[in-house]
Amino acid sequence: MTELLWGKEPARTRGPKPAITLTAIAEVGIAIADAEGLDAVSMQRVAGELPVTKMALYRYVPGKTELVAVMSDLAMGGPPDRPDLPWREALRTWAVDLYDGFTRHPWLLQSTIGRRLLGPNELAWMERGVAALTGTGLSGGEQLDSILVITSHVRNIAQQSTTFPGHTTGLTEEDMQLSLAEILSTEADRFPHLTTAMRTSAGSENQGLEFGLQRILDGLELLISGRTD
Template identity: 35%
Template structure:
């Protein structure tokens, strides 16, 4: 992406145009384009998202959208930040409760908009809503005597766990949309596979299968989040980790 294109995304996200206060409700705006695009992605998946498809849902021509959003890449950046805007900032308080709140906000966002997890995020331009939520999560662990890089690592560990569980959930949603077959029904139809669950070949999996372990799965989000926070507690409360004087925020 050219520098001019990156700057354009920054301006769209951080310096949005004023919304029209007069005129008919049908008038087009950046926020209306983003809202319509999110609805398309929610209903049909992000692969179905095109400028033409969004224009169709709004009843405008495709070219009219480009006056408000330059292209699909910028539209996706705006969509992601708009979805982050549906979450709440982590409130001040004990670090564990704060990080749990942060995790649950991300989980709720992913469940409402699983298409987000099918986007490449490593070089997507962050917007003000996403950055504000991240800043609040950093703040909740800022009183623990951690080095700055440790603050980042702690919050990132929680966010990446949620993203990992969410990606599995998003893949299931996409598969069910594309095939019309639920996850449970798909696995129930794998009779040829279950025939190979024998004690001599797969002793532990056969034991778990026979004892009903696969039929009573623990909630992957709840179980995993608790274990992640337990592990962070061991690190944070370790007596071997030297305390660091907290720098005053300017």
């Protein structure tokens, strides 16, 4: 698995030049997952999109678990280049970039959970996040925990605001808002506080992303200022 994730494809024995590459295989898997969801990805389905048989595909990647790992790291890509920024704005920008990545490939929310080996792109994201906190006075553990908390918030908002391919309800965000408003217009007595809050709110889940980020960053700023003082 490590060799595959880090671009070290298995050595080939003598014979004809390989018809495909691991990257090409992963790109086909990504296209399928983007269009139909992660459950639609299978070795048989990927082989069908390539000039190889299913059995030949196993010469490049042992199975679906390994394929999804390579797909995930490739789909994430490296973090965008950003100019040097103060730590707070650097972390905010990092979080928004991460959110954009999850919404471009919603299946990443499923494939990047749990204990697993990490590839170079995912580690590059972690490196960029930790780098923003270098020199703030936070310990290494606190820097890593800060990234974990921010990532968890980003993932949660992305999961709430994303329609997963293959699991669509057919509802847009606007449809959901209108439906809720209609229900509350007739059930205001039953849900008085929720009704009042909805009447004075506007916008989308992205407001939740920004609101949560600012509160997390407020807490970090308080912690950091205490250290520097």
